[in-house]
Amino acid sequence: MRVLVVEDEQNIAAAVDRGLRAEGFSVDIAEDGAKALGLIRHNDYAVIVLDLMLPGRNGYDVCRTLRAAGITTPVLILTAKDGEYDEADALDLGADDYLTKPFSFVVLLARIRALLRRSAPQRSPVLRAGDLWLDPAAHRCGRGDERLDLTPREFGLLEFLLRNPDTVVSKTELLAQVWDAWFEGDPNIVEVYVGYLRRKIDTPFGRSAIETVRGIGYRLDAKGG
Amino acid sequence: MRVLVVEDEQNIAAAVDRGLRAEGFSVDIAEDGAKALGLIRHNDYAVIVLDLMLPGRNGYDVCRTLRAAGITTPVLILTAKDGEYDEADALDLGADDYLTKPFSFVVLLARIRALLRRSAPQRSPVLRAGDLWLDPAAHRCGRGDERLDLTPREFGLLEFLLRNPDTVVSKTELLAQVWDAWFEGDPNIVEVYVGYLRRKIDTPFGRSAIETVRGIGYRLDAKGG
DNA sequence: GGGGATCCTGAGAGCCCGCTGAGAGAACCG
């Protein structure tokens, strides 16, 4: 679940970044409107959080441009109370929701979740592979009756695998989708986390839902192993 | 497209029945859990709409029982807001989606459609030559029902041959396509790997899908040998 | 039928790939 945050104030951007990641989102940050539009063109975001006050092309521009391009990704606008544009304007721009600075992170998170719920009418709450299940909305998962306790990163990894059952996904793809789009680290991190996951969802049950395809990547068995 | 509605309240059952029929579904109604399980055992439903509050065996029981029996039919649970079980529980039971009463028929219909879309198998194009098959996305292959265990290089070779059935491909071409474009080694490697492949896909089955065209290259028989 | 070219195959060496344990650093929580 990827979110784009368009915000030039470093501290706000960093805080939102951290918070959303902790909730299992994959976050990209853009400091100005031009960069934002570039990212939007090449990526498929679930939600865009957009500050109106930006250097260069402002949020107003960005929102109009992407709507004109036929992109319907939900946009949540951040406005300063004393800003040039007020809350009412935000909705006219094509935004789906707005939030006035300063805001609490909890509220932001709630609004984002609301947008996600709203924008995904074809939402299918529970992903399944055999008796293995995961509910993205409730942020829970389990095997049969047994609940599984996963860290955010493990959860994101399992969610992505469950969305692509019986398909081999490469480590590069996993890095891009579950980690960052331009992750520059050691792909070994994927192996490490697949290992963690296996020790939670497979080993205790004597199953093997996650298969290694040597030289290619990993595959989640649609029957749960 | 058959739907089972498990609901004891006559007026709700009748309304849902009427509505779904108008949308082209074939509908069965069960007033209690026991009847529901009986119907499920003998019929193949596309979706099951299940009220949790039932006389006798309740929805909780029904859902767990059919999941335990390995039935993966999508289940949409109806819960009363003040009920014994809440929405969150529904997911643990093995349900795929839930809806809180009272609900509008439009919403119910949308949710059912979503479940149908998701349970529809997203088929990836599978390459075939007779009973020999290879699924590039899942990275699996086999002969008939029997699964074949190939190494990455063997898999790549077979995939390329299957993409060019009944065509003679030279060793140089295979080296360029399956190995590196600028492969500088001994072309004998192709012979070696064709040998490996034959011992896995042909010899055990008494077939000969891969033919040698002396002086030219190899050809894969489109009928699988 | 002989001889050369081509193909097949068994054995084995090296190495790449993926797995895992240990641990550092950062974030979070009381």
Next chain:
DNA sequence: CGGTTCTCTCAGCGGGCTCTCAGGATCCCC
């Protein structure tokens, strides 16, 4: 501010895969 959790790095290891090589088998042409 101390403890805990989570993320990520690193290095070692073990196994299987890739590839080389050489000798034998097969084919084709003269």
